[in-house]
Amino acid sequence: MLRKMLFCLYTGLMLGANMAQADVVAAQAVLAGDMRKLAFHDAAKPLPDMGMQDLDGADRSLAEWGGRWVVLNFWATWCAPCRHEMPSLERLAASSAESGVDVVTVATGRNPPPAVKRFFAEIGVENLPVLLDPKSKLARQMGVFGLPLTVILNPEGEEVARLIGDAEWDSADVRAMLAALTQD
Template identity: 35%
Template structure:
């Protein structure tokens, strides 16, 4: 009798796992089908080179908007740096767009040096990209799939676990 109950429990557990796996796969497919294409842009980086969002097609992109004077932005920088270092040689790219219209160039340089930032920092000097992406609250982060589709928009400071969970969801 105990073996029969155990067998039924194992079968029921297997059915639950299968149902959740199918539901998760359908949710991922639905997210991709409903995703909006991210608008391309080209911005100057701190090193004077330029980068376009389209340069990163084929990779998942974490597109983070921030400013030097923003306390939640300061709080998330160590998490962004750790995430970048852990994923530097993967198919995920972190791009930090500084809303330079509200920062001076020396503020940005001092911030990057002071926090030891090694990930790409793009400069939205005139604020057009921030407006294009409707960034009202900072930090705001967009998660893009390999085709450049916006999969998720996250408002507020991120940590590594949240970034990994969002990236794993698509």
């Protein structure tokens, strides 16, 4: 099992830009803690080109984050694990933007903007971008069948890994995994 996980890890690491030199220490960190749930794909998966809106009704697209690594989190206001993990996503966003990693959230399903704003206010989250997927079109096309679900996008905008369930996104394990992905 460990051999298969390491194979998948190294295959996934080789898919992204600037990842050929990922070392064993970073690989072990990826396999620790919540990152044990992170599954790297054998090949990068292109994302559907789908327009969405932000909380102010402005048209937005995931293409806006092209050229950067993205931690893309699918969630909903009714999701208790989402409520638990969202503050750690904000802390990750605050600490990783300079290293070329952005955090983007997608409220999928019926999450009207006032409910999203209230949810964020209740949990003290102020600075995460929110895209709305009100009819779950993007979520369905990406095979999101439960929440929360987080995907890692490479700078080309392709999905390279997926984590089902919640995680502490500002942990040392996550930072080590992201450092391995973004190293020069």
